[in-house]
Amino acid sequence: MTAKKKIVFTFLLAIILCAALKIFLRDAAENKNNAERFWTYKTHNKTKYNIVVFGDSRVYRGVSPDIITQHTKLSSVNLGYSSAGYSEEILNFIDTRLKKDSAIVVLGITANSLSEEGAKNEHYFSIKNQNQFTVFKNLQLTPLLSFFNPYKISVIAGITPKEKINSYYYNNGWAIVTNMPQQTDAAVDIYRKSFAKNKISEEAIKSLLERVKKWHGENVRVIGFRPPTSAKMLALEDSICNKEYENIKNIFIRNGGEWLELNNNDYNSYDGSHLDFPSAIMLSHNIAAFLEKK
Amino acid sequence: MTFNSIEFLFFALIFFSLWPWLNKKDTSRWIFLTGMSFVFYGWWNWKFLFLIIASGLLDFFCGILMRKQPARAKFFLILSLAGNLGSLVIFKYNVFIADVLESIISFSGLSINLKEQANHFSFALPVGISFYTFQSMSYTIDVYKKRIEPATNILHFFSFLSMFPQLVAGPIVRAKYLLRQLKEERKSSITQKWHALKLIVYGLFQKMVIADNLAYFVDMAYENKSVYDGTLFWWVTLIAFAFQIYCDFSGYSLIAKGLAKYMGYHFKMNFNHPYLSRSLKDFWQRWHISLSTWFRDYVYIPLGGSKKGMIYGILFMSISLLLSGIWHGANYTFIAWGLLHALFLALERITGWPQKLHFRVLCMTLIFLQVTLAWNYFRAENIQQANEISRKLFSGLPTNWEFLSFYFDNLVFLLLAIGIEITVFFKLSISTFASLYKKNNWDIITVAASLTLLIFFRGEGGQFIYFQF
Numbered sequence: 001m002t003a004k005k006k007i008v009f010t011f012l013l014a015i016i017l018c019a020a021l022k023i024f025l026r027d028a029a030e031n032k033n034n035a036e037r038f039w040t041y042k043t044h045n046k047t048k049y050n051i052v053v054f055g056d057s058r059v060y061r062g063v064s065p066d067i068i069t070q071h072t073k074l075s076s077v078n079l080g081y082s083s084a085g086y087s088e089e090i091l092n093f094i095d096t097r098l099k100k101d102s103a104i105v106v107l108g109i110t111a112n113s114l115s116e117e118g119a120k121n122e123h124y125f126s127i128k129n130q131n132q133f134t135v136f137k138n139l140q141l142t143p144l145l146s147f148f149n150p151y152k153i154s155v156i157a158g159i160t161p162k163e164k165i166n167s168y169y170y171n172n173g174w175a176i177v178t179n180m181p182q183q184t185d186a187a188v189d190i191y192r193k194s195f196a197k198n199k200i201s202e203e204a205i206k207s208l209l210e211r212v213k214k215w216h217g218e219n220v221r222v223i224g225f226r227p228p229t230s231a232k233m234l235a236l237e238d239s240i241c242n243k244e245y246e247n248i249k250n251i252f253i254r255n256g257g258e259w260l261e262l263n264n265n266d267y268n269s270y271d272g273s274h275l276d277f278p279s280a281i282m283l284s285h286n287i288a289a290f291l292e293k294k
Numbered sequence: 295m296t297f298n299s300i301e302f303l304f305f306a307l308i309f310f311s312l313w314p315w316l317n318k319k320d321t322s323r324w325i326f327l328t329g330m331s332f333v334f335y336g337w338w339n340w341k342f343l344f345l346i347i348a349s350g351l352l353d354f355f356c357g358i359l360m361r362k363q364p365a366r367a368k369f370f371l372i373l374s375l376a377g378n379l380g381s382l383v384i385f386k387y388n389v390f391i392a393d394v395l396e397s398i399i400s401f402s403g404l405s406i407n408l409k410e411q412a413n414h415f416s417f418a419l420p421v422g423i424s425f426y427t428f429q430s431m432s433y434t435i436d437v438y439k440k441r442i443e444p445a446t447n448i449l450h451f452f453s454f455l456s457m458f459p460q461l462v463a464g465p466i467v468r469a470k471y472l473l474r475q476l477k478e479e480r481k482s483s484i485t486q487k488w489h490a491l492k493l494i495v496y497g498l499f500q501k502m503v504i505a506d507n508l509a510y511f512v513d514m515a516y517e518n519k520s521v522y523d524g525t526l527f528w529w530v531t532l533i534a535f536a537f538q539i540y541c542d543f544s545g546y547s548l549i550a551k552g553l554a555k556y557m558g559y560h561f562k563m564n565f566n567h568p569y570l571s572r573s574l575k576d577f578w579q580r581w582h583i584s585l586s587t588w589f590r591d592y593v594y595i596p597l598g599g600s601k602k603g604m605i606y607g608i609l610f611m612s613i614s615l616l617l618s619g620i621w622h623g624a625n626y627t628f629i630a631w632g633l634l635h636a637l638f639l640a641l642e643r644i645t646g647w648p649q650k651l652h653f654r655v656l657c658m659t660l661i662f663l664q665v666t667l668a669w670n671y672f673r674a675e676n677i678q679q680a681n682e683i684s685r686k687l688f689s690g691l692p693t694n695w696e697f698l699s700f701y702f703d704n705l706v707f708l709l710l711a712i713g714i715e716i717t718v719f720f721k722l723s724i725s726t727f728a729s730l731y732k733k734n735n736w737d738i739i740t741v742a743a744s745l746t747l748l749i750f751f752r753g754e755g756g757q758f759i760y761f762q763f
Binding site: 001002004006010011014017018133137141145151152153154159160190 | 750
């Protein structure tokens with residue numbers, strides 16, 4: 001067979017195989033829901049909202065803005081990022097996304113978010129510094145390419161239900177990441193190791209508290225809360241910054257902020273840090289109910 | 295941009311659309327190839343371009359001056375080597391060297407904080423720096439040794455140095471092969487284009503299907519994010535890493551070779567089924583061939599090779615492997631990896647044990663196990679983790695077999711990778727099998743299947759492992 005014929009037959013055969021997969025296994029494809037698009041949209045979108053929720057991964061996986069909007073009838077967005085922390089740059093970013101009339105900022109405050117490493121906001125900056133082509137690709141091309149979403153062998157074989165392999169990334173900034181391994185305490189060890197080289201940042205704390213005061217002066221309602229987590233993680237965080245935490249809370253309130261107290265025992269974590277789906281829904285309702293009170 | 299990205303697809307479409315016209319004349323060919331290669335490289339970070347341009351200019355002019363002033367040829371060679379090795383030290387090894395010096399000084403009872411000081415001066419590691427500096431050094435060494443004539447046209451030289459298929463992760467192409475090829479208009483026939491497409495598809499398959507699917511499982515284990523443990527778990531993890539790194543790197547090399555072939559150029563094979571080796575010596579003739587031959591030709595042989603007897607031969611071989619380890623990264627684990635291979639090779643030289651084993655499959659298995667044990671040190675975060683895992687490999691710790699179903703979607707590709715190597719083994723060993731394969735055009739089926747799999751069964755994805763070098 002000539003090389004030309006081989007090329008033609010190869011592509012024809014590949015098209016047939018791909019078509020067969022799409023026809024006979026239509027529903028088995030992974031619903032990736034465009035994680036890349038999610039982060040690029042969250043960062044590069046310029047829309048302003050009445051309510052901005054911010055924090056690290058416990059917040060972006062733990063708080064649904066839709067539930068908050070349902071209760072408050074105000075537009076809301078979740079601007080959480082992985083290992084996010086409090087710095088002037090990130091607080092300015094939050095500011096740019098706030099509609100100044102009826103503005104509310106909801107801030108999840110963890111030990112990591114007050115740390116030196118957290119304040120670098122590497123995840124946020126990695127998305128912010130994407131070049132124009134990458135932004136275009138993630139926002140415009142990725143949805144078109146969902147036709148080519150990959151399959152998982154275990155789903156085709158019926159070993160794993162499709163729901164278990166899907167992650168859901170919503171335009172409002174909330175992500176349900178279900179395909180993480182379901183381990184109980186893995187995140188605690190990772191957190192402990194990271195804090196061997198990390199420490200609480202006075203500058204981060206100062207930036208946060210001064211911004212609370214500034215927002216209060218601009219009639220922006222500021223709510224702070226400690227994202228619920230596993231008991232082991234809570235104990236670890238207390239050992240890292242318990243004294244600072246109480247001081248921060250007091251100054252936060254003194255500067256015009258409000259504090260949402262949550263009962264950690266009401267929530268479940270799937271990996272020692274992040275809330276499982278039912279707990280994330282519960283947290284979202286609790287935040288929304290708190291916002292409705294005043 | 296990586297080969298498995300949308301950006302590269304657009305880049306390749308533009309490049310290969312214009313290539314037939316711009317390839318006709320030398321100047322336009324060199325300008326186009328260099329320019330597009332700079333676009334390719336600068337896509338990561340345009341600041342990286344300064345270093346490769348500076349490195350290239352230094353070596354180009356050193357090459358010319360070696361001819362014009364032969365009495366000072368040695369000086370220009372040293373200047374070139376100092377420039378290339380200096381850039382490696384500054385960008386790649388500064389913190390590690392500071393750490394080593396700090397450790398040495400601390401033995402004397404003094405305390406000095408060099409590592410933290412070095413951290414203040416550390417810069418982003420330019421992608422592929424280890425590859426193009428070695429490629430460039432081989433050029434100046436070959437000019438000095440009068441093995442080749444220096445390039446007289448700077449665009450010709452830069453098209454050799456920066457050629458995008460091999461720029462960031464090899465293969466390290468020798469100047470005497472590529473400079474000559476770049477001097478003429480070369481066209482690929484339809485048969486060559488078919489072979490090129492096969493190489494590219496197989497390379498993408500190795501990277502996107504095998505390597506990327508295995509990466510998740512291996513990373514979870516080595517980053518302590520997995521609850522699983524035990525002897526069997528770690529053996530499976532190590533074997534998975536052995537195939538991950540092989541497929542990741544071999545995949546890149548195949549794509550590079552395929553792209554070059556499509557352009558009309560020939561790159562030598564960089565991986566030749568190394569896990570089918572019958573001895574460790576054989577392994578090093580099949581694994582990362584361009585790098586191992588570089589160390590053979592520019593370190594091992596100049597030191598004396600095996601001409602000065604077995605003991606010196608083992609010493610020079612150990613030095614070459616130690617340097618090879620250091621080339622891979624600024625960490626003690628890479629040094630340990632290199633030295634482990636040196637130890638195994640030394641034992642092989644002294645005892646000649648693989649030749650005494652008559653069962654080929656047994657031989658191959660034992661060599662694979664040796665290589666896999668060494669990979670532990672290559673992958674581990676630090677020596678402590680590597681030692682701990684090594685202990686677990688032989689301690690008979692119980693394993694929760696559930697990990698096989700938990701990581702089913704990843705481990706199924708390990709079986710596929712092993713199955714492919716076994717098939718290749720039969721194809722190479724049994725002539726009937728090989729002729730059946732060729733006669734029935736089975737390559738159409740394998741390429742089509744690879745294409746389908748890389749579209750619909752690709753892994754989570756990640757950077758090519760060797761980009762960090």
